[in-house]
Amino acid sequence: MKFIHLLRTINYANNFSYRKFSHARRLVLGIETSCDDTGAAVVDENKNVLGEGYESQMKIHLDNGGVIPHIAVHFHKENIKSVVSSALANSKVSLEDISAIAVTTKPGLRGSLLVGVEYAKHLAKMSQKPLIPIHHMEAHALTARLLNDIPFPFLCLLASGGHCQITLIKGIDEFYLLGDSHHNSPGEVLDKIARRLKLQNLPECYEMSGGKAIEHMAKKGDCTAYRFPLSMVQYRDCNFSFSGFFSYSMNTIEREEEKYDVPADGVIPSVNDFCASLLHGYALHMIHRVHRAFEYCKEKNLISEDQRVLVFSGGVACNTYIKSALEHSCVTDLKAKFYAPPPKLCTDNGIMIAWNGMEKLKANIGIIPYTEDLIPDPDCPLGVDIRHSVKNASIKIKSPKLDIKNEKEDLELSSFS
Helix, strand or coil: CHHHHHHHHHHHHHHHHHHHHCCCCCEEEEEECCCCEEEEEEEECCCCEEEEEEEECHHHHHHCCCCCHHHHHHHHHHHHHHHHHHHHHHHCCCHHHCCEEEEEEECCCHHHHHHHHHHHHHHHHHHCCCEEEEEHHHHHHHCHHHHCCCCCCEEEEEECCCCEEEEEEEECCEEEEEECEECCCHHHHHHHHHHHHCHHHCHHHCCCCHHHHHHHHHCCCCCCCCCCCCCCCCCCCCCEECHHHHHHHHHHHHHHHHHHCCCCCCCCCCHHHHHHHHHHHHHHHHHHHHHHHHHHHHHCCCCCHHHCEEEEECHHHHCHHHHHHHHHHHHHHHCCEEECCCHHHHCCCHHHHHHHHHHHHHHCCCCECCCCCCCCCCCCCCCEECHHHHHHHCCCCCCCEECCCCCCCCEECCCCC
């Protein structure tokens, strides 16, 4: 029965594509509600973003110290209709003009995902349009192809409030996971450190997320003032760990507060240097893993020398310092091209969902009839997990050099194995 269902879905996708769109421009409506941002957008097959709608809950969750699932669901329900209506109105198209509806179905908060999925199903049934289920992380990874001509295969580093992953992308739906984060994600750790630093007590940082506040404070800091321990250098794989940054930060902040007798609501005097050094440590950790990923792909003949490309995406890719460090390392040390979407497209948004849907629509991949059921999968992994192969390869890499403009001195990663 599953095989028959699969054939029916494939035939539907093929027939739908050729029957409906042989003489018309295709349009995809994308809907994103995986966490706390409600987004929708319309894109066409020529890479034009026709319009979007967006509502952020960031300020609400900042006041609560993090995303509270039931509150996120409440505001998604309040915003979803107006956000989608805005996307269609700004695009100057109606639902009848839409070729397909793409919606995030995995991974994310179950309740948040369900709001978007149910509304997409409602729209699809009402208009009799097909649905395209979207993997949130795959959408982040492919966003750069909306703005740049990036052929497959390429490497992508995805870093956000929930993930840090390196993946080899060989096609629209062909992802191979080379490395993942243990314990905490980079964005989550930055938020926790920002709260411990009490950056929200500074007027200039009051309405900023933790990661953005740290980046803001780091602009006036010396990235060599503190030396964060390099994570997981003893492991010859591409996995990440940010727990060491958290523990080092907690101990150092406490020591600095005692040293300078900082009041309960005060901020340590060296906060700018501390934030700059923290981001420098993040950059070194990521560069180390990216280097090994490229070496693994070279050893396994997965990417040719003239195809070396790194895409950096996800919320942490908004960070100018980390992005500059990765770009410098790619261009200088790895002889690889580097791409990162603009900040607006790095955070969760409807545009990336619509674009991923368009890529699938054009390739006749993953399109399902509006009559089919669509169930959210909050814990869905990314692609095929080949981390064991990376670990077994046990690749030793040279110490990559990080020399970023405005640094007081060049630093090298040392003692890498």
